[in-house]
Amino acid sequence: xxxxxxxxxxxxxxxxxxxxxxxxxxxxxxxxxxxxxxxxxxxxxxxxxxxxxxxxxxxxxxxxxxxxxxxxxxxxxxxxxxxxxxxxxxxxxxxxxxxxxxxxxxxxxxxxxxxxxxxxxxxxxxxxxxxxxxxxxxxxxxxxxxxxxxxxxxxxxxxxxxxxxxxxxxxxxxxxxxxxxxxxxxxxxxxxxxxxxxxxxxxxxxxxxxxxxxxxxxxxxxxxxxxxxxxxxx
Amino acid sequence: xxxxxxxxxxxxxxxxxxxxxxxxxxxxxxxxxxxxxxxxxxxxxxxxxxxxxxxxxxxxxxxxxxxxxxxxxxxxxxxxxxxxxxxxxxxxxxxxxxxxxxxxxxxxxxxxxxxxxxxxxxxxxxxxxxxxxxxxxxxxxxxxxxxxxxxxxxxxxxxxxxxxxxxxxxxxxxxxxxxxxxxxxxxxxxxxxxxxxxxxxxxxxxxxxxxxxxxxxxxxxxxxxxxxxxxxxxxxxxx
Numbered sequence: 250x251x252x253x254x255x256x257x258x259x260x261x262x263x264x265x266x267x268x269x270x271x272x273x274x275x276x277x278x279x280x281x282x283x284x285x286x287x288x289x290x291x292x293x294x295x296x297x298x299x300x301x302x303x304x305x306x307x308x309x310x311x312x313x314x315x316x317x318x319x320x321x322x323x324x325x326x327x328x329x330x331x332x333x334x335x336x337x338x339x340x341x342x343x344x345x346x347x348x349x350x351x352x353x354x355x356x357x358x359x360x361x362x363x364x365x366x367x368x369x370x371x372x373x374x375x376x377x378x379x380x381x382x383x384x385x386x387x388x389x390x391x392x393x394x395x396x397x398x399x400x401x402x403x404x405x406x407x408x409x410x411x412x413x414x415x416x417x418x419x420x421x422x423x424x425x426x427x428x429x430x431x432x433x434x435x436x437x438x439x440x441x442x443x444x445x446x447x448x449x450x451x452x453x454x455x456x457x458x459x460x461x462x463x464x465x466x467x468x469x470x471x472x473x474x475x476x477x478x479x480x481x482x483x
Numbered sequence: 484x485x486x487x488x489x490x491x492x493x494x495x496x497x498x499x500x501x502x503x504x505x506x507x508x509x510x511x512x513x514x515x516x517x518x519x520x521x522x523x524x525x526x527x528x529x530x531x532x533x534x535x536x537x538x539x540x541x542x543x544x545x546x547x548x549x550x551x552x553x554x555x556x557x558x559x560x561x562x563x564x565x566x567x568x569x570x571x572x573x574x575x576x577x578x579x580x581x582x583x584x585x586x587x588x589x590x591x592x593x594x595x596x597x598x599x600x601x602x603x604x605x606x607x608x609x610x611x612x613x614x615x616x617x618x619x620x621x622x623x624x625x626x627x628x629x630x631x632x633x634x635x636x637x638x639x640x641x642x643x644x645x646x647x648x649x650x651x652x653x654x655x656x657x658x659x660x661x662x663x664x665x666x667x668x669x670x671x672x673x674x675x676x677x678x679x680x681x682x683x684x685x686x687x688x689x690x691x692x693x694x695x696x697x698x699x700x701x702x703x704x705x706x707x708x709x710x711x712x713x714x715x716x717x718x719x720x721x722x
Contacts, residue, residue: 278503289510305611311559331715339526423544423686423722473500
């Protein structure tokens with residue numbers, strides 16, 4: 250089934266009348282737990298972050314202030330700057346704890362080989378893009394995730410890490426002055442923090458589109474761990 | 484897809500796996516206002532605590548060249564209720580009280596007799612904007628020695644002519660860059676910037692830089708940490 254250096258996925262077969270249903274256990278409990286907890290945290294961080302941004306919706310000087318965009322209140326959380334800060338500072342810890350637990354689990358269980366994008370996946374990226382956008386033939390799938398998926402999931406984790414690092418600099422630019430300098434100072438850290446939010450929202454959008462396209466069986470695998478008759482099984 | 488036999492075994496398997504996610508329902512506590520508010524307060528307190536933990540007493544805030552200064556007329560003025568609380572600069576004194584050996588009224592001349600520190604540092608507003616300003620004044624550290632403050636007191640509490648009030652944890656107050664500031668851009672403080680005396684603590688967020696100081700108390704307890712803090716902003720907010 251899978252390439253030699255990728256994680257073997259436990260498979261259950263259930264006899265159903267004349268045929269066998271093959272079901273693969275794709276997502277261990279820890280991964281599913283982190284996925285849904287992070288779904289909540291990311292939503293809270295994004296919505297409260299947008300409310301914080303509303304207090305000064307610009308990356309320029311305060312005088313004269315040129316607003317970049319007007320974030321609709323309906324997309325925000327916290328009601329006012331102080332309330333949004335409370336949500337942001339509380340869920341930041343849940344967001345970080347989830348990330349630490351997720352990475353620790355993936356490394357210790359060696360399950361990281363399932364989503365991690367590595368050099369050998371590079372060759373498979375373009376055929377997948379061609380398939381999605383120009384309706385080329387779908388490349389044969391040999392693993393749980395195709396190379397493009399791995400690229401997306403690995404980027405999402407990196408973006409998560411960067412969102413935390415830029416956030417730390419925004420909160421404590423003096424104590425973390427070295428990290429701040431690396432980002433171009435407090436002012437630029439605020440720009441990066443916002444860009445990372447946009448990139449994460451784009452990831453979520455793409456992710457949702459793909460989940461909808463791939464249907465219920467694919468969706469429930471993130472709830473139960475099990476996926477019926479996945480492509481990569483013989 | 485034949486479904487008869489599949490149902491029995493795989494459905495119970497799926498249900499079991501789904502139930503394992505039930506701890507996630509705890510997050511639902513944030514949807515109940517009576518539970519949510521103390522949780523968010525605890526979250527902010529924890530953030531304050533962590534921030535105080537990684538505060539380093541002798542780690543200096545970055546300083547900037549004169550060419551990087553925000554011009555004084557581009558230095559935004561944030562006030563609590565009035566831009567100018569009409570302080571009588573001739574008669575002004577700072578009332579010092581609390582855990583100090585020499586409480587009483589201190590004049591600006593007395594504060595100015597202490598060594599002066601002038602630095603270009605970044606002022607950051609909780610709203611997200613920032614400016615680089617030039618601030619001059621006496622170190623809070625020196626002033627507290629001058630008035631004989633109890634060395635292990637926990638807080639500094641200040642009151643202002645415009646009824647604003649603030650507090651600083653002692654570690655931040657004693658930081659070598661923390662000032663009782665009476666000059667900006669090498670000129671005496673203007674009225675809108677807090678004449679005659681304000682706090683300038685480059686390791687703290689903007690709303691802690693109280694203006695128009697009238698009294699300073701050295702204390703171990705601060706029932707009301709600050710005007711904005713009492714509206715829900717973090718009490719520590721170090722930078």
